[in-house]
Amino acid sequence: MENYCIKDINLAEKGKKNISYSIKELPVLTKIKERFEAEKPLVGIKVGMALHITTETAYLVDVLVAGGAEVAICSCNPLSSQDDSCAYLASKGIKCFGYKGETKEDYYKFIENVIKFKPHITIDDGCDLVNMLHEKYPELIANVIGGAEETTTGIQRLQAMQKAGALKYPMIATNDNFTKHMFDNHYGTGQSAIDGIIRASNILIAGKTFVVVGYGDCGKGVAKRAQGLGARVIVTEIDANPALQAVLDGHRVMKFCDAAKEGDIFLTVTGNKHVIPAEFAKTMRDGAILANAGHFDNEIDINGLKELATEMEEVRPLFMRYRINDRDIFVAGEGRLVNLACAEGHPSSVLDMSFAGQALAVEFLVKNKGKLEVGVINLPKELDYKIAEMKLQTLGIELDQLTKEQLEYLNSWQEGT
Ligand code: ADE
Numbered sequence: 001m002e003n004y005c006i007k008d009i010n011l012a013e014k015g016k017k018n019i020s021y022s023i024k025e026l027p028v029l030t031k032i033k034e035r036f037e038a039e040k041p042l043v044g045i046k047v048g049m050a051l052h053i054t055t056e057t058a059y060l061v062d063v064l065v066a067g068g069a070e071v072a073i074c075s076c077n078p079l080s081s082q083d084d085s086c087a088y089l090a091s092k093g094i095k096c097f098g099y100k101g102e103t104k105e106d107y108y109k110f111i112e113n114v115i116k117f118k119p120h121i122t123i124d125d126g127c128d129l130v131n132m133l134h135e136k137y138p139e140l141i142a143n144v145i146g147g148a149e150e151t152t153t154g155i156q157r158l159q160a161m162q163k164a165g166a167l168k169y170p171m172i173a174t175n176d177n178f179t180k181h182m183f184d185n186h187y188g189t190g191q192s193a194i195d196g197i198i199r200a201s202n203i204l205i206a207g208k209t210f211v212v213v214g215y216g217d218c219g220k221g222v223a224k225r226a227q228g229l230g231a232r233v234i235v236t237e238i239d240a241n242p243a244l245q246a247v248l249d250g251h252r253v254m255k256f257c258d259a260a261k262e263g264d265i266f267l268t269v270t271g272n273k274h275v276i277p278a279e280f281a282k283t284m285r286d287g288a289i290l291a292n293a294g295h296f297d298n299e300i301d302i303n304g305l306k307e308l309a310t311e312m313e314e315v316r317p318l319f320m321r322y323r324i325n326d327r328d329i330f331v332a333g334e335g336r337l338v339n340l341a342c343a344e345g346h347p348s349s350v351l352d353m354s355f356a357g358q359a360l361a362v363e364f365l366v367k368n369k370g371k372l373e374v375g376v377i378n379l380p381k382e383l384d385y386k387i388a389e390m391k392l393q394t395l396g397i398e399l400d401q402l403t404k405e406q407l408e409y410l411n412s413w414q415e416g417t
Helices: 009-025 027-039 055-066 083-091 104-116 128-136 138-143 152-163 178-201 217-228 240-248 256-262 278-283 302-308 348-367 381-394 404-410
Strands: 046-050 070-074 095-097 121-124 146-149 170-173 209-213 232-236 265-268 289-292 311-316 319-324 327-332 375-377
Touching: 009 027, 009 055, 009 083, 009 348, 027 055, 027 348, 027 381, 046 055, 046 104, 046 128, 055 070, 055 083, 055 348, 070 104, 083 095, 095 104, 104 128, 121 128, 121 348, 128 138, 128 152, 146 152, 146 348, 152 170, 152 375, 170 348, 178 217, 178 265, 178 289, 178 327, 178 348, 178 381, 209 217, 209 256, 217 232, 217 240, 232 256, 256 278, 278 302, 278 319, 302 319, 302 327, 348 381
Parallel strands: 046 070, 046 121, 070 095, 121 146, 146 170, 170 375, 209 232, 209 265, 265 289, 289 327
Antiparallel strands: 311 319, 319 327
């Protein structure tokens, strides 16, 4: 097997420059890197990764290597790799497989390459690596200490595997760290998904009707940012609690079939399939833009749109026009993660915490080899909390401390009014 398969190794210098620039926004990871350099907790450990290969991910690889790990990495989405980051990693001798615009064939071949590296630890974003390892290479599972999963969709899949008795090693749900989903999903997706839509379409958000499909952590973040940019936000939901929250956050909530007729911009953030069925495109306004910020590209029924369209054309990079029912409907980023397909993904500052969670998860798995239960587990709360403390420290923010009297009060039950 070749050591790398990337677009252009000559982009390595550009990748290095981007990482050097981003390090200012990655202080928590840098602290972990310095500790790993001194303590070398990952010597002898092979880490196999399927993540979006970006500037921040390349730095996470640097952190793991500083700890003594050997790393092989592939992309977790055919459109999300940043070619300069891939080149940087390959130039440093990391087994790196990914380029922006991968064919489906290459996408799965690259995952296979990482599996053939025989990792002791897997880091996944979306569960494709863990899935293929279990389905096609079960004989390599004995080699694996554990894994960590970055995203909500991946955790849903792991839980389904666990329920079916198919999951064979401990998987840390990194996404469920407070310091991951409360920041990366909310502020990261909130900003980067809109960034992707703007870069793809160059459209003014102010005055538009912006439909957010799904009001989880990501949906809440996107709705808040769209509102801040002057859009009128409509939320569609299937769950009463987030729907109610959306109402009290000042958004209109309605069924998708009604929102379809009103929206100028539609963004899916549900983790579910065909939440924008193609038939609704017939009722949408001329010029409507559809985009997805959920993990997989099946939230918008793109094949259905293709069937309905009488014309199709790429009017701007990764921005397709479909002529349906005498109207132009646009789709950004082929319905794949718009923040990574059409922009650069989340800003470094939030990934600082998400990837600190991944680095600490790897260390935790190694330290607790053989002691963890098989299934989806959480990173211990103290480690999650430590990430928040480190982030605040790097921001120069201090906290108050409870007085002795307050501590006693909080631990007592006798004192009332
Ligand atoms: N997920 C969202 N944004 C990302 C980024 N910049 N790098 C890696 N994973 C991401």
